[in-house]
Amino acid sequence: MIKKTITVGRAPENDKVFNLPDISGKHARIHLLEDGMFKVEDLNSANGTYVNGYRIKSSTVSADDEVRLSANLIIDLPVLFEIRQGTIVKDANAQPNKTNPNDFTKEFAKLEKVYLDYKKNKKKILVTNQRKQIFVRTGFMAIPLVFTLVFRNIHISGASIVLAGIAQLFTGNMKHLDKLEELDNDFKVRYVCPNDKCRQFLSHNSWTVWHNTGECPRCKAIFNKEKL
Numbered sequence: 502m503i504k505k506t507i508t509v510g511r512a513p514e515n516d517k518v519f520n521l522p523d524i525s526g527k528h529a530r531i532h533l534l535e536d537g538m539f540k541v542e543d544l545n546s547a548n549g550t551y552v553n554g555y556r557i558k559s560s561t562v563s564a565d566d567e568v569r570l571s572a573n574l575i576i577d578l579p580v581l582f583e584i585r586q587g588t589i590v591k592d593a594n595a596q597p598n599k600t601n602p603n604d605f606t607k608e609f610a611k612l613e614k615v616y617l618d619y620k621k622n623k624k625k626i627l628v629t630n631q632r633k634q635i636f637v638r639t640g641f642m643a644i645p646l647v648f649t650l651v652f653r654n655i656h657i658s659g660a661s662i663v664l665a666g667i668a669q670l671f672t673g674n675m676k677h678l679d680k681l682e683e684l685d686n687d688f689k690v691r692y693v694c695p696n697d698k699c700r701q702f703l704s705h706n707s708w709t710v711w712h713n714t715g716e717c718p719r720c721k722a723i724f725n726k727e728k729l
């Protein structure tokens with residue numbers, strides 16, 4: 502699953518050294534995954550590792566996500582892993598000039614992908630689980646049938662139906678619940694108001710609903726140009 506790992510920090514033994522005062526000796530470990538995504542792990546750094554402005558312990562991110570070490574160092578992951586050419590450190594101050602400080606329309610637009618990816622992955626987990634359940638149930642339904650055919654005894658087949666029923670109760674696959682929980686936790690971190698001072702979770706309302714609402718109910722950050 503992991504194609505390549507790069508450690509970053511101030512200490513010289515890191516794969517990539519950032520000799521800056523607010524970077525920890527061993528700051529973070531970043532993995533390039535087979536599917537082109539990245540897994541970012543903070544190594545208990547003093548000033549933290551941030552994904553889209555949110556402090557994380559461990560998070561799976563895409564090339565579009567903003568990964569920041571401490572307060573100011575934004576790193577370009579595809580460049581770090583030499584997938585793309587350019588400079589590793591993005592200029593943290595190179596933010597688009599805002600005529601209206603409440604204008605978060607550009608940042609909000611990026612959340613559409615976050616929402617759609619969440620829906621897509623959730624569906625994938627549920628469909629896979631459903632297929633697994635059908636497979637398991639078919640298996641257990643076949644057992645009483647076999648008993649009936651082999652023993653031709655109504656009591657034995659009756660008992661085996663009960664046993665198969667009980668066995669089914671214990672085969673409920675919990676793994677997909679873990680996957681759903683992980684997906685949900687990640688969603689709650691990323692589907693948030695883009696205003697750094699707010700970061701309100703935007704609930705499970707669709708991106709379109711928020712786009713139509715046009716602003717953050719908490720901090721009044723503007724999501725939709727029509728509200729400007």
Ligand SMILES: [Zn+2]
Pocket residue numbers: 694695696699700701717718719720721722
């Ligand atoms: Zn807000």
